[in-house]
Amino acid sequence: MTPKRTDTFPRALPGHWLHPADPGYDEARRIWNATHDRRPALIARCRDAAEVSLAMRYAATSDLEVTVRGGGHNVAGTAIADGALLIDLSPLNEVTVDPVAQVAYAGGGALLRDVDAATIPHGLACPAGVVSHTGLGGLALGGGYGWLTRKWGLTCDHILAADVVLADGSVVEAGEDSHRELLWALRGGGGNFGVVTRFTLRLRPVGPVHHHVGVYALEQAPAALAAYREFAEGQGLDLHAVGCLKFAGEQEWIPAGLRGQRALFLTVAWFGDPSQGPARAAPLFEAAPPAGAVERVLSYAELQALGDHGEPHGNRYFTKSCYLQELSPTEAGEFVAITRDMPSRLSSIDFEYLRGAIADVPGADTAFPSREAPYICTVSSQWTDPERDAQNAAWPRQGIARLRPFSTGGAYVNYLQDEKEGRVLEVYGAARHERLAAVKKAYDPGNVLRRNQNIPPLADDQQSSSKES
Ligand SMILES: Cc1cc2nc3c(=O)[nH]c(=O)nc-3n(C[C@H](O)[C@H](O)[C@H](O)COP(=O)(O)OP(=O)(O)OC[C@H]3O[C@@H](n4cnc5c(N)ncnc54)[C@H](O)[C@@H]3O)c2cc1C
Known part of the structure; x- marks a missing residue:
C-alpha cells in the first residue's frame, strides 16, 4: 500500500517519528515473531499520552490505518501492518510503585x-506471564495467565484503572468512578477500545518459591500425566503445577539417555513457606517417579526469568491453543502422539491445570470469557529456517485439530492465530461479545483499532451507545 501524505508527518519529534528511510526504522519495525516481516508507513515512538494523542489525530487526518505495539509479542503479529502508522509504546515503559497502597502505575509499553x-x-x-520480555499491554488486556494466577487471578483482574487515548485523540481515565464500562472491557476484551498509556495495577505479596521439575521419557508420559491430573486437581491456591512436552536439553540433572530426546517435564511451584515445598511436591513425584529431577528455592525474579531464553526474539513462531475439559488417558495419548510428530527441536506442547482464583471472579465482572476452563494447552512451533514455514505451521494446526473433540470450545484470545471467521464471537459468546461491541461503538465507532482480535462496533439498530463519563 502506498501511504498518503506521510511526507507531511510531524518533524517536531525527531528520532521519535520514523519514516522508512530513517536510521532505526528497520530495528523499530521488528517484532518478536520473525514470520511477520511488515513495513509500516510511519512509526511513532510515543513517550506519553500527548504523543499518542498526536499520532492518533495525525493518522485520522492522513487516512492511515493505526496499529499499536506494546511488547510486540502477539504471535499473530497484531501490533504491526504494512502501510499503517505504528504507535510504538516501547518508550512508555516507566513503572512506579506505591508500596503502602500495594499499587503499581505502569506505562502502556512496559514489559x-x-x-x-x-x-x-x-x-x-502483579500476577502476569511466565516470560519476562512479554509486553504487559497485550497480555493484561487479553487476560494474563502465569505462575500466580491460580492464587490471585488473571492480570486483567488486577487492572484497577487505566489512562486511555481514544481513537479521536481524546484522553480518558477508566476506573471505578468513570468510564466503568470501558474498564470492564479492558479487563480481558483485548486491545480493541483505545491505547492504554498507563495501567494502575493491584499488587500482591511475593517471596521465595520452591521449584521442582521432573523429566520423563515419552513412554512414561501417560502414567505421569495420570499422576499429574490427580495431583494438580487436588491442590490449594499456593501450589501451581504445569507440564511441557519437548526435546530435552543437555542439563546435568537430565539422564544422559534422555538428553536430546522427546520428553515430558512436570513442574511444581510452591508459593507458601519454602521449607514445606519438598513435602508439597512429593505426592506427584512419588506417584510418578521421574527419570531425573531438580529442585531448588528461587527468588520470584528468578522464577519470572526462567523461560526467557527458550523463546528468543527473531525466531519464527506459530501457536495454536485450546482449553481442555479434562486430562484423561485419551487426551494424554493425544499429547504423546502430537509430540511424536513435532517437526522442530525448538517446539513444545505446554499445558496447565487452571481454576483457583481465576474461576472465583464472577463471570460478569470482567470481559474475560473462559474462567471455568479446567485446562489450557498450547501447541507452539518454533523454528529458524523460512523454508520450513509450512511444515512448522501445519504441526500446531494438526495438533489442536486432534484435541478439538476434548476442548471446551473456548480459546484464550491472546493465543488466537489463523482463525476461521467468527472465532472471536465464538470465544466471547454472544452476550459478552454484544456488550463488548457496544463499548466499541461508544469508544471507537469507526473501528480505527482493528488489527487486533477484532470486535467490530455494534450496528446502529442494535443498541444505544454506552459511553459515559
Ligand atoms: C514468549 C511469549 C510468552 C508468553 N507467555 C504468556 C503467559 O505466560 N501468559 C499469557 O497469558 N500470555 C502469554 N503470552 C501471550 C501474550 O499474552 C500475547 O502474545 C500478548 O498479545 C502479548 O502482548 P504484547 O504487548 O507483548 O504484544 P503486542 O503484539 O505489542 O500487542 C498485542 C495486542 O495488544 C494491543 N496492545 C498492546 N499494548 C497495548 C496498549 N497499551 N494499549 C492498547 N492496545 C495494546 C496491540 O495493539 C495488539 O493488538 C506469551 C507470548 C509470548 C510471545
Whole structure:
C-alpha cells in the first residue's frame, strides 16, 4: 500500500517519528515473531499520552490505518501492518510503585520485566506471564495467565484503572468512578477500545518459591500425566503445577539417555513457606517417579526469568491453543502422539491445570470469557529456517485439530492465530461479545483499532451507545 501524505508527518519529534528511510526504522519495525516481516508507513515512538494523542489525530487526518505495539509479542503479529502508522509504546515503559497502597502505575509499553523490576524490591508483584520480555499491554488486556494466577487471578483482574487515548485523540481515565464500562472491557476484551498509556495495577505479596521439575521419557508420559491430573486437581491456591512436552536439553540433572530426546517435564511451584515445598511436591513425584529431577528455592525474579531464553526474539513462531475439559488417558495419548510428530527441536506442547482464583471472579465482572476452563494447552512451533514455514505451521494446526473433540470450545484470545471467521464471537459468546461491541461503538465507532482480535462496533439498530463519563 502506498501511504498518503506521510511526507507531511510531524518533524517536531525527531528520532521519535520514523519514516522508512530513517536510521532505526528497520530495528523499530521488528517484532518478536520473525514470520511477520511488515513495513509500516510511519512509526511513532510515543513517550506519553500527548504523543499518542498526536499520532492518533495525525493518522485520522492522513487516512492511515493505526496499529499499536506494546511488547510486540502477539504471535499473530497484531501490533504491526504494512502501510499503517505504528504507535510504538516501547518508550512508555516507566513503572512506579506505591508500596503502602500495594499499587503499581505502569506505562502502556512496559514489559513484564519492567513491572517486576519495580515491584519485587518491595516484596510485591502483579500476577502476569511466565516470560519476562512479554509486553504487559497485550497480555493484561487479553487476560494474563502465569505462575500466580491460580492464587490471585488473571492480570486483567488486577487492572484497577487505566489512562486511555481514544481513537479521536481524546484522553480518558477508566476506573471505578468513570468510564466503568470501558474498564470492564479492558479487563480481558483485548486491545480493541483505545491505547492504554498507563495501567494502575493491584499488587500482591511475593517471596521465595520452591521449584521442582521432573523429566520423563515419552513412554512414561501417560502414567505421569495420570499422576499429574490427580495431583494438580487436588491442590490449594499456593501450589501451581504445569507440564511441557519437548526435546530435552543437555542439563546435568537430565539422564544422559534422555538428553536430546522427546520428553515430558512436570513442574511444581510452591508459593507458601519454602521449607514445606519438598513435602508439597512429593505426592506427584512419588506417584510418578521421574527419570531425573531438580529442585531448588528461587527468588520470584528468578522464577519470572526462567523461560526467557527458550523463546528468543527473531525466531519464527506459530501457536495454536485450546482449553481442555479434562486430562484423561485419551487426551494424554493425544499429547504423546502430537509430540511424536513435532517437526522442530525448538517446539513444545505446554499445558496447565487452571481454576483457583481465576474461576472465583464472577463471570460478569470482567470481559474475560473462559474462567471455568479446567485446562489450557498450547501447541507452539518454533523454528529458524523460512523454508520450513509450512511444515512448522501445519504441526500446531494438526495438533489442536486432534484435541478439538476434548476442548471446551473456548480459546484464550491472546493465543488466537489463523482463525476461521467468527472465532472471536465464538470465544466471547454472544452476550459478552454484544456488550463488548457496544463499548466499541461508544469508544471507537469507526473501528480505527482493528488489527487486533477484532470486535467490530455494534450496528446502529442494535443498541444505544454506552459511553459515559
Ligand atoms: C514468549 C511469549 C510468552 C508468553 N507467555 C504468556 C503467559 O505466560 N501468559 C499469557 O497469558 N500470555 C502469554 N503470552 C501471550 C501474550 O499474552 C500475547 O502474545 C500478548 O498479545 C502479548 O502482548 P504484547 O504487548 O507483548 O504484544 P503486542 O503484539 O505489542 O500487542 C498485542 C495486542 O495488544 C494491543 N496492545 C498492546 N499494548 C497495548 C496498549 N497499551 N494499549 C492498547 N492496545 C495494546 C496491540 O495493539 C495488539 O493488538 C506469551 C507470548 C509470548 C510471545
